[in-house]
Amino acid sequence: MAEPLLFQDSLWEEYALLEVADVVVDVDAPDLQPTYSYRIPDPLLNRIAPGVCVHVPFHGREVLGYVLERRQIALDDPLCSKLKSVIGIVADAVSINEEQLHLVRWMSEHYVCDLLSAIRCVAPPILVNKVETFVRLTDPNLRGFDVAGSVPQAHLVETLHHLGGDSELGELKDAANLSSFPAAYAALLRKGVITEERLVQRAKVVGKKRKAYLLGAAADTLDAGRRSPQQQRLLHALVEWTAKTTEPMPADELLRRADASAASLRGLAEKNLVQSVDIIVHRAPVAAPKERTVAPVLTPGQAQAADALRDALNHDQAQTVLLFGVTASGKTEVYLDAIAHCLALGRSAIVLVPEIALTAQVVDVFLGRFGEQVAVLHSKLSEGERHDEWRRMQEGKARIVVGARSAIFAPVNNVGLIVLDEEHESSYKQEKMPRYHARDLAWERAQFSRATLLLGSATPSLETFSQSEGVGRVEMRQRIDNRPLPTVQVVDLRDEFKQHKALFSHALIDAMGARLAHKQQTILFLNRRGYAQFVLCRDCGWVAKCPNCAVSLAFHAYARSLKCHHCEYTGRAPQACPDCGGAKVKAFGIGTEKVEEEVSKYFPSARVARMDRDTTSQKGAHTRLIRDFRMGDYDILIGTQMVAKGLDFPNVTLVGVVSADTAINMPDFRAAERTFQLLTQVAGRAGRGVTPGEVIIQTFSPDHYAVQAATHQDYEAFYRQEIEFRRELKYPPFARFVNLICADINERTASERANRLATALEGTAPREIEIIGPSAAPLARLKNQFRFHVAMRIPLGIEPSGIVRNALLGLPLSDRLSISIDIDPLSMA
């Protein structure tokens, strides 16, 4: 209870408070304050709240911004003299909700990024819109010679007159072509000769316009008999429609039902028998299927998991549940059940999938079950599509969001469930600033909204699994219909090589032959695209290198070119060595193209498809490949990681891993984890139908624990060994890393920055923090930039962002702005 106010009026004046809004302004300046404060004018007092998009004056201009905070300040606060007022609220529901705002604050704090870049992650694209200034002559009849002022002023007035008396500021400036434009303009404004008006340029996309029709004013006199047959049918169809609803009838619908031409409809409109109106239709990025699917009866394993989740959802408390289910155990059905329950509780759900393009089938399942309640969100949407999906979510029409990483920011309200499918996937980490991890944000959002975070995987990340022991973990150890896990055979390439040097072992060739004979399908996996890894001159040792990156170029036989796998560089493959002129330029190291060629040698009649970045760059190519393979158009599918993830091909009974070694030998402490995940996932593509599956893994390291554990599909065995390794060497999850990258076109600039950064860290970071570097980054040059980095190992319990912030404080602005900050990096490269 507040004390009654006993102040006298005079005192009250003195202690009166001013309502202000702290606003993050949309200005790209390197050294702005986090927020600027503005007075809230009386008419807006009830409408200005955190998250609202406003229109504010800023250094003589008008800019857009988001309200971060509302507060009151005393009238005698020195700030008061500086305060300007909020001009207005930007219309059209572009504000962000409090759940999103929470994520903005958290990102800025924990990933050490400015509020504006955090807001740009969550806000709709309206922020890119500019404020335009329109100028007009106060007296439209005024001419240049009327102006009592300088020649430039007169010229300006005359120019404006020629433009019709009003103009957009930029246009006027161009048309006037005056070097002294600002001064003359200001003078005229001061004298009141010209007036200006500032308008926010409206979003270009507000929904797509479509023609629709109502019965026209003259319709009651309709004498249908005298119209043409087409027009009679049109009127009939429209009368029928109008009997049921007051909504206008979409033109395409009307024309289809009446089987009439657009011309005949236009004829009716001219006679006022029908009235045409524009309706706004919302583009659907994915077509909702015509018929809904019904939830199937859950298997005992699924039912148990589903019960646990309903329980969790009923608790109305933030919690994490790991759904640890073997490949093909039917996790999607469990998600669907949980979502249905979440909706029944009146809340929304967010479903994150690793890469939406690769998961079109998952999206279809969601659309089939929940129809138009599903919104889809990912980076490939057009601006218009994104806008429409935003609208549907904000209006509560779509309460389920399926999307890639950034869908964690979806503008739905009251989230009750967040699903991360394949939670171990590295695509949940954004690799540019701000380098956020969707799993961390998901947990943050879940806590804020008291939601359940459901992490699904057959091969959970070490971080997740180690934490799940104390909290919820639901296991599904059986495949659907009790189908057996595939049998896995490891082929030791060291032995095999003694017999014959070939890409495929005898075992793999025999197995492939058998599949062809039985009309079953095979997937061959190799995590490297192109024909060969690098090109080397056997005479002088020359290797083809990328001119922009510190890597060798891969040979692509199909395009007959050398390609860099890190930048866009493509060059011609040389016939002779450019260094010594020798002819012994040879390609080494196998890629998917080479695999494809070999398969055709062994099985000339086999129908072979290859799926990697090179064959799926065209829009829709990926979906087509998957569909055709599932339809049985191909016998063998060769591919990179793309074929490993989440695909469901019932007729695939053999999976061959051409080489498990590419991942094992990466110089990264997560190499074993990645290898295990990849092998287990790709093995999981086999035997998803009625026929049991077989997996053959070829490797030079058959005894490696990641290979061994994958062979037995034994996650826990892998986990026990890997977690010990991490504990001993103080790797995550037993410590946290931070990677700070200094990149610049100039090598010295980059390295000096890294040096200054390391010095600053040594001066500010507590002793228990281990500073690694400065040193050249593993990828020392990338896209024409030299890269140096400083890494830190930080004991648990110390917040990394604070350490980084402190060190950055002492650095020059130019350094600070160019350092890329990676908290909890997935890779140091």
Added chain:
DNA sequence: AGCACGCCGACT
């Protein structure tokens, strides 16, 4: 990034 402000030199 913009944009204003202030200082100075040229010109009415």
Added chain:
DNA sequence: GTCGGCGTGCTC
């Protein structure tokens, strides 16, 4: 005085 060119530093 007045205008215009340019460098510096601030933006509620």
